[in-house]
Amino acid sequence: MKMRMKEISALRPEAKVARKVRAMPPSGIRKFFDMVNEMDEAISLGVGEPDFVTPWHIREACIYSLEEGYTSYTSNKGMPDLRETIADHAKGWLGLDYDSEEEILVTTGVSEAVDLAFRAILDPGDEVVVPEPCYVAYVPDIMMAGGVASTVSTDSSNQFKLTPEAIECAITDRTKALLLSYPNNPTGAIMTRGDLEEIADVVVENDLLVVSDEVYDKLTYSEKHTSLAQLDGMQERVIVLNGLSKSHAMTGWRIGYVLGDPALVAAMTKIHQYTMLCAPTMAQMAAVEALSRGDEEMLKMRHEYDLRRRLFVSGLNRIGLTCFEPKGAFYAFPSVEGTGMTSAEFSEMLLNEQKVAVVPGDVFGPSGEGFLRCSYATSREELIEALDRMETFLSKRGL
Amino acid sequence: MREILEILSENARATPTEIAALLGREVEDVAREIREMEDSGVIRKYITLVDWEKADRSYVYAVIELKVALQRNTGYDAVAERIARFSDVESVRLISGDHDISATVRGRSMKEVAFFVAEKIATLEGVQSTCTHFILKSYKEHGVILTEKPKPKRLVVTA
Numbered sequence A: 001m002k003m004r005m006k007e008i009s010a011l012r013p014e015a016k017v018a019r020k021v022r023a024m025p026p027s028g029i030r031k032f033f034d035m036v037n038e039m040d041e042a043i044s045l046g047v048g049e050p051d052f053v054t055p056w057h058i059r060e061a062c063i064y065s066l067e068e069g070y071t072s073y074t075s076n077k078g079m080p081d082l083r084e085t086i087a088d089h090a091k092g093w094l095g096l097d098y099d100s101e102e103e104i105l106v107t108t109g110v111s112e113a114v115d116l117a118f119r120a121i122l123d124p125g126d127e128v129v130v131p132e133p134c135y136v137a138y139v140p141d142i143m144m145a146g147g148v149a150s151t152v153s154t155d156s157s158n159q160f161k162l163t164p165e166a167i168e169c170a171i172t173d174r175t176k177a178l179l180l181s182y183p184n185n186p187t188g189a190i191m192t193r194g195d196l197e198e199i200a201d202v203v204v205e206n207d208l209l210v211v212s213d214e215v216y217d218k219l220t221y222s223e224k225h226t227s228l229a230q231l232d233g234m235q236e237r238v239i240v241l242n243g244l245s246k247s248h249a250m251t252g253w254r255i256g257y258v259l260g261d262p263a264l265v266a267a268m269t270k271i272h273q274y275t276m277l278c279a280p281t282m283a284q285m286a287a288v289e290a291l292s293r294g295d296e297e298m299l300k301m302r303h304e305y306d307l308r309r310r311l312f313v314s315g316l317n318r319i320g321l322t323c324f325e326p327k328g329a330f331y332a333f334p335s336v337e338g339t340g341m342t343s344a345e346f347s348e349m350l351l352n353e354q355k356v357a358v359v360p361g362d363v364f365g366p367s368g369e370g371f372l373r374c375s376y377a378t379s380r381e382e383l384i385e386a387l388d389r390m391e392t393f394l395s396k397r398g399l
Numbered sequence B: 001m002r003e004i005l006e007i008l009s010e011n012a013r014a015t016p017t018e019i020a021a022l023l024g025r026e027v028e029d030v031a032r033e034i035r036e037m038e039d040s041g042v043i044r045k046y047i048t049l050v051d052w053e054k055a056d057r058s059y060v061y062a063v064i065e066l067k068v069a070l071q072r073n074t075g076y077d078a079v080a081e082r083i084a085r086f087s088d089v090e091s092v093r094l095i096s097g098d099h100d101i102s103a104t105v106r107g108r109s110m111k112e113v114a115f116f117v118a119e120k121i122a123t124l125e126g127v128q129s130t131c132t133h134f135i136l137k138s139y140k141e142h143g144v145i146l147t148e149k150p151k152p153k154r155l156v157v158t159a
């Protein structure tokens, strides 16, 4: 027994961790989380999820399903009922037909869907063009799938939109896919139909697949969302990833879904069946309710975000943190240019001095440096108080 | 106009400055529209929802359902308007179903409410019968759940 103990301590478990996992950078969010968590009464604008509780009619549908005993596995692809509901929803929302048997997969959040998409399409060394600043999971997921993320920056002078030129610069003969993530976390940028037309041309010319994370699609404030899949001839090239986390305030339920070409959905389903088996049954039951009867509550939440968006963005500009108008999601992405501080310095000092937590923009990629991600998925009172404190923070420095 | 009303119906103390910021409009325009709505009676009154149970003085409330004889010229209006004049009466509504009029009455004690109904309401001409329901506990008023517990906390920073 003693011998055995010795052998284990000589093992150095950390050295046994796979090289590609060791190479994965730790999340910049984590460090901030620990700092904020230790501080009492901080106002957090760092939360990437709705502040609403899931509407009661959705929670109630789940409770009822439990009472009725729906606690077994479902089909790998997801309950037929839910897939049909998703197909109806896609028809109504995007005007596109997806076959509920072959072209829809229910996943454990968009998070799983992102991972599946990259694992299903990437061979070692295949490249994916990733516009950033972007959500933190894409690059690590591509790495884990054996692919290479080829990031391209977007910038505030162009409202953080992706341009065809930027994609073209990044394309090599190993480029297999383009990632799109609009409405965007962290910038709040959207891509209009006109913007997407230009992207479609480059995609077709270079014979790319597109992985499109549209989890914020219901949260747009100037115009209805357009998906690249809606453009002529694009449906088969685009793997649409979506879910209920943001639109229906259902982050903890872990429900997402994939819409795509049968061959691609089948490939993703193969991985899903061996790693996840199926998405949680009770959450699938709730998702049926959310998608078939949840529009009214969803619109109410969106309206509230829109009110807060106006209040907060005009407030940021008033106190001197220039912010372009975010047209989707629930983030404002103001610039700290002219304060003489980096995003990280600004965020850390703001937290320590005024107890307001924001996320430094560089967490979302190098081109996010010089910006702060502020979530307005928090109460009006907190937003007003946060603006006051940020103003104090700036005026103490004569800014 | 509708947007201003929705904000005010949630929070009567929202100032024109706050409302303008929420709607992305000019403060003067918002202030003028509010004034116009006050003048034209679209906005009747700004009220405060008080949880009297928590304040040191609590009241007794009752819902009184009435059967009323229809009057030739005035229908139910004459009786309803008479009832509405009493300051103990908080609301008066014409309703469908078994009864014709429903009124809420506030008093200091059950006895006070019961006597008020017996003496002032039941004796009105045209009132055929009354049925008094004392309110024992209120769970939700004006869209606010009075028994609600605090929301569970979210993680402080997430991606």
Ligand SMILES: Cc1ncc(COP(=O)(O)O)c(C=O)c1O
Binding pocket: A048, A108, A109, A110, A111, A112, A135, A181, A185, A213, A215, A242, A243, A244, A245, A251, A254, A255, A256, B159
């Ligand atoms: C752009 C984006 N995609 C995906 C996710 C994860 O979504 P889900 O809860 O569906 O896994 C998030 C969550 O923050 C996100 O911002």
